[in-house]
Amino acid sequence: MGNDDSVGREVEILKALAHPIRLGVLRRLAAEPGTCACDFTDLFAVSQPTISAHLRTLREAGLVTTRREGTTICYSLDERALAPLAGLLGDLTGVTTAR
Template structure:
């Protein structure tokens, strides 16, 4: 996938306040099981699962199965990639 294909997918995934909050929580905690996120955001478990699915499909989080639980952690490299993609959109501006 090229930057022009992947960047909109990742930006769409980040364009929801709950998903941004989930990602922030994952960066603060390192790894969190999906079942522990619902109460932090005041939404149902199915809603959290849907938001996590969007983040996973965008490549912004990684998963690990722990028995019946699925634990999520942030993919820092993917977020760096988004930042680099946004920087690439900016036209070169000469230093003043």
Template structure:
């Protein structure tokens, strides 16, 4: 039987400096990739299902196959997902490190905002 994977992460508050325009530029690419309903649903399905193939994902939407392919490409270029070929099918999986990186960044901004203004 499997024990539940109990992973815990704890952080303490610390103010974060504002982003440089260079940082903002590359970060915006990632958030822009998440800024579409189809892509958000895609990445959440990929994260939840593990490693679905494109055909599974395409079936879940009322969109043409090239459209899904385009959205997957955007997510992949943003570093949010990776692809693996298995025979005829191509399977996609999420990149947890990238998602965690964004989570930590937003967490830092939230804590900084709560710390300073009073």
């Protein structure tokens, strides 16, 4: 069992993933790193403020990184941030993972 800090981190990641749009954003970023924020509004058929709120949640959880290109902000998945979750799932399933 992890210490309180690692458990808190795992919970934070799980909360960030616990919405279909945020999970979909991460799936998209895994397939297409560097996706611009404006591309998500068409993909999920929601407003820009809604996408911005979801991206903010993912940023605050440390799951995505940003890069500015002129006036556009592009997002990429921070794969290292998912390591605690991979470890947790491995622990729960009995599958060992390299940490």
